[in-house]
Ligand code: GDP
């Protein structure tokens with residue numbers, strides 16, 4: 551079976567942009583539509599001759615109710631059914647309480663996690679991203695999903711983790 555990489559994190563950290571970058575097709579990922587429950591959406595990806603499935607998810611929020619709760623539950627299912635998890639954090643904003651709650655959820659899952667410091671569009675943000683070591687998920691991997699900076703190194707790390 552195809553290895554599965556789940557992409558999770560709070561809303562607006564750039565998960566869908568990162569999935570687009572990984573699959574190499576711009577605007578391929580379905581945009582969030584208000585009022586439509588977000589599911590787990592699988593896409594085919596390949597890198598260095600290896601194929602895997604990358605799963606986009608809606609934003610994860612702790613103790614979310616109603617629609618947001620349903621989306622968060624889908625993200626947790628995506629984690630539970632993944633071989634490797636990409637946990638995406640906004641490197642400009644830094645670690646938030648919601649990110650820390652997500653880390654606790656990820657620890658319970660016991661899945662291998664790569665910490666993606668997204669929106670590291672320039673060298674200064676890349677340096678700031680080192681503060682994300684504090685999340686306790688190991689090395690933060692600075693990436694600009696929007697511009698592609700760091701995405702090759704991240705893909706190499708994904709293959710090593712699979
Ligand atoms: P999601 O809610 O986590 O799926 O986030 P999206 O992929 O929809 O991105 C949310 C916003 O962040 C959009 O306006 C993106 O263009 C922007 N964004 C995503 N990745 C980057 C990045 O690497 N750098 C910058 N500057 N903006 C980004």
Ligand code: MG
Pocket residue numbers: 565566567582607608
């Ligand atoms: Mg999205």
